[in-house]
Amino acid sequence: xxxxxxxxxxxxxxxxxxxxxxxxxxxxxxxxxxxxxxxxxxxxxxxxxxxxxxxxxxxxxxxxxxxxxxxxxxxxxxxxxxxxxxxxxxxxxxxxxxxxxxxxxxxxxxxxxxxxxxxxxxxxxxxxxxxxxxxxxxxxxxxxxxxxxxxxxxxxxxxxxxxxxxxxxxxxxxxxxxxxxxxxxxxxxxxxxxxxxxxxxxxxxxxxxxxxxxxxxxxxxxxxxxxxxxxxxxxxxxxxxxxxxxxxxxxxxxxxxxxxxxxxxxxxxxxxxxxxxxxxxxxxxxxxxxxxxxxxxxxxxxxxxxxxxxxxxxxxxxxxxxxxxxxxxxxxxxxxxxxxxxxxxxxxxxxxxxxxxxxxxxxxxxxxxxxxxxxxxxxxxxx
Amino acid sequence: xxxxxxxxxxxxxxxxxxxxxxxxxxxxxxxxxxxxxxxxxxxxxxxxxxxxxxxxxxxxxxxxxxxxxxxxxxxxxxxxxxxxxxxxxxxxxxxxxxxxxxxxxxxxxxxxxxxxxxxxxxxxxxxxxxxxxxxxxxxxxxxxxxxxxxxxxxxxxxxxxxxxxxxxxxxxxxxxxxxxxxxxxxxxxxxxxxxxxxxxxxxxxxxxxxxxxxxxxxxxxxxxxxxxxxxxxxxxxxxxxxxxxxxxxxxxxxxxxxxxxxxxxxxxxxxxxxxxxxxxxxxxxxxxxxxxxxxxxxxxxxxxxxxxxxxxxxxxxxxxxxxxxxxxxx
Numbered sequence: 001x002x003x004x005x006x007x008x009x010x011x012x013x014x015x016x017x018x019x020x021x022x023x024x025x026x027x028x029x030x031x032x033x034x035x036x037x038x039x040x041x042x043x044x045x046x047x048x049x050x051x052x053x054x055x056x057x058x059x060x061x062x063x064x065x066x067x068x069x070x071x072x073x074x075x076x077x078x079x080x081x082x083x084x085x086x087x088x089x090x091x092x093x094x095x096x097x098x099x100x101x102x103x104x105x106x107x108x109x110x111x112x113x114x115x116x117x118x119x120x121x122x123x124x125x126x127x128x129x130x131x132x133x134x135x136x137x138x139x140x141x142x143x144x145x146x147x148x149x150x151x152x153x154x155x156x157x158x159x160x161x162x163x164x165x166x167x168x169x170x171x172x173x174x175x176x177x178x179x180x181x182x183x184x185x186x187x188x189x190x191x192x193x194x195x196x197x198x199x200x201x202x203x204x205x206x207x208x209x210x211x212x213x214x215x216x217x218x219x220x221x222x223x224x225x226x227x228x229x230x231x232x233x234x235x236x237x238x239x240x241x242x243x244x245x246x247x248x249x250x251x252x253x254x255x256x257x258x259x260x261x262x263x264x265x266x267x268x269x270x271x272x273x274x275x276x277x278x279x280x281x282x283x284x285x286x287x288x289x290x291x292x293x294x295x296x297x298x299x300x301x302x303x304x305x306x307x308x309x310x311x312x313x314x315x316x317x318x319x320x321x322x323x324x325x326x327x328x329x330x331x332x333x334x335x336x337x338x339x340x341x342x343x344x345x346x347x348x349x350x351x352x353x354x355x356x357x358x359x360x361x362x363x364x365x366x367x368x369x370x371x372x373x374x375x376x377x378x379x380x381x382x383x
Numbered sequence: 384x385x386x387x388x389x390x391x392x393x394x395x396x397x398x399x400x401x402x403x404x405x406x407x408x409x410x411x412x413x414x415x416x417x418x419x420x421x422x423x424x425x426x427x428x429x430x431x432x433x434x435x436x437x438x439x440x441x442x443x444x445x446x447x448x449x450x451x452x453x454x455x456x457x458x459x460x461x462x463x464x465x466x467x468x469x470x471x472x473x474x475x476x477x478x479x480x481x482x483x484x485x486x487x488x489x490x491x492x493x494x495x496x497x498x499x500x501x502x503x504x505x506x507x508x509x510x511x512x513x514x515x516x517x518x519x520x521x522x523x524x525x526x527x528x529x530x531x532x533x534x535x536x537x538x539x540x541x542x543x544x545x546x547x548x549x550x551x552x553x554x555x556x557x558x559x560x561x562x563x564x565x566x567x568x569x570x571x572x573x574x575x576x577x578x579x580x581x582x583x584x585x586x587x588x589x590x591x592x593x594x595x596x597x598x599x600x601x602x603x604x605x606x607x608x609x610x611x612x613x614x615x616x617x618x619x620x621x622x623x624x625x626x627x628x629x630x631x632x633x634x635x636x637x638x639x640x641x642x643x644x645x646x647x648x649x650x651x652x653x654x655x656x657x658x659x660x661x662x663x664x665x666x667x668x669x670x671x672x673x674x675x676x677x678x679x680x681x682x683x684x685x686x687x688x689x690x691x692x693x694x695x696x697x698x699x700x701x702x703x704x705x706x707x708x709x710x711x712x713x
Contacts, residue, residue: 149461157481160455160457167455169462191454354495356530362632
């Protein structure tokens with residue numbers, strides 16, 4: 001695999017009316033749905049197409065840039081001790097924005113803990129995502145406000161919740177769809193296999209969106225599977241497709257089609273977004289221990305944001321004003337997030353005992369009272 | 384008796400069935416899920432006839448995957464349903480343990496109260512039926528230990544009926560342990576009068592010399608023990624705890640302040656069991672009222688034995704009476 005790293009900024013073709021066919025798949029690189037090459041060239045795919053207005057294209061670009069800026073700010077906040085941990089999505093912006101922008105308002109999202117770009121698409125305030133990483137709550141937002149479920153940390157569990165939710169959607173006779181995010185590591189979990197089974201036998205309207213970012217902390221995808229992950233779907237009786245996860249247009253087109261398929265009663269589908277985790281697993285991780293810089297460099301040349309920028313520039317779809325304004329908007333977002341995190345109050349001590357049960361529990365009441373009395377004893381000693 | 388009052392003599396199986404039927408009739412969000420719960424009516428026939436009357440959309444035969452059953456029930460609850468899921472046997476619950484402990488129990492807290500998890504998990508539990516491995520266990524302590532879950536176990540048909548009604552009405556996840564060796568014990572059920580709160584202990588047999596506290600299948604053994612002790616002039620109070628989380632410590636304390644002696648009985652292993660928790664708390668609450676240490680009778684720290692040995696493993700009448708004698712000897 002050779003990539004000209006300068007090509008991302010110099011598209012060889014600049015006319016949107018003349019589109020080439022995508023490269024033919026090879027044995028070690030099975031077919032990948034691609035609509036925008038790493039060089040920023042629009043290509044056709046026989047099964048998936050997309051036609052977006054300049055506004056929509058700029059919108060996708062803006063989403064990716066702002067998500068990356070937010071993500072970078074969160075990493076910085078962790079380095080400065082304001083967050084305990086951060087799980088960066090760097091490199092996965094196209095997979096998340098493309099799939100996230102394919103959703104309708106009434107669709108429902110079940111994320112992992114890294115879906116900051118999808119959260120952005122759902123209008124979840126970015127600062128909401130930071131509470132758990134700062135240690136002031138374990139999520140705490142109302143999933144029904146934006147149809148965006150709480151971040152799920154234990155790998156793969158949410159795919160079953162998504163399937164159950166989708167079974168409920170079908171029972172209600174609604175035409176909403178559900179999307180479950182997970183990663184290449186999660187594909188080894190039994191819960192994911194069970195979610196595939198349940199969704200298939202009940203024909204549930206759920207799309208399984210696997211971001212194969214090549215690494216599960218230190219373990220490469222080869223440690224999870226002997227077949228391309230999208231091919232697993234076949235064994236469960238529903239289609240699977242591999243999409244260029246760094247191509248926002250392809251991710252949007254394929255996810256749209258899968259959601260539409262689910263809505264129309266044709267059941268689940270698996271999308272494997274082939275992408276790369278450019279950063280560490282989390283801020284606690286050190287990828288230099290297990291992977292080579294060269295690999296990262298290869299993927300840098302496939303950057304999701306640069307390729308769309310190259311396309312926008314080549315097609316004259318965005319002027320300098322657009323990019324300058326977006327830069328200012330990015331800085332403003334970063335500042336807002338920074339201020340919000342730094343002013344996020346620690347929870348009250350009594351929060352330990354809150355919301356454990358909806359209908360109450362005698363032991364919780366007893367321990368809450370004991371704890372309150374214990375705390376109050378210090379105040380009295382202070383007299 | 385008030386007009387419309389219905390009193391029937393039912394087995395525990397029939398009482399649970401009637402309770403599920405009533406909930407399916409009155410709340411269209413209630414679903415039944417599990418392995419073989421449909422046409423077969425469950426391996427113990429608890430859900431017999433329900434799929435026929437309420438359809439496959441509400442009484443759902445699931446794939447044989449316990450984590451999947453509970454995980455999808457969580458998703459259905461998020462969508463506004465109230466799933467009642469069956470785990471076919473006690474020893475089969477562990478594939479679902481992660482979903483129960485990590486997801487179901489913590490979802491309400493994770494969302495700071497903004498979502499609720501009205502899921503009931505029915506588990507036929509306990510031994511005494513001559514079954515093969517994994518069909519006779521009492522894992523209740525493994526669930527009672529987890530904040531966010533509630534655990535109950537009826538000992539008779541009336542409780543089986545009403546506690547199921549209350550569990551389904553609860554906005555918290557409830558693990559409902561069914562005493563499978565008592566499934567066919569029959570007793571009166573008044574389906575028009577709620578006997579009391581879900582988590583309150585009940586004095587089953589009043590007495591003054593010693594309190595025997597038990598739940599589920601061991602309540603009958605304790606009743607028999609009280610009757611045998613009565614023949615020797617000993618007055619034993621039997622307390623049906625009914626709920627293992629929360630535990631009605633006030634109810635136990637009231638009994639122990641009167642009798643001054645307490646023996647806790649369950650099938651589950653004594654080590655880290657409900658009896659240990661009751662003993663510790665009651666010792667703390669009633670230290671100056673106790674005439675003897677709180678004793679426990681239960682299973683051993685051993686895998687549930689092959690069925691030819693289960694009568695030796697399970698706390699039977701003699702072992703309970705032995706503990707009664709030891710406590711009274713102090």
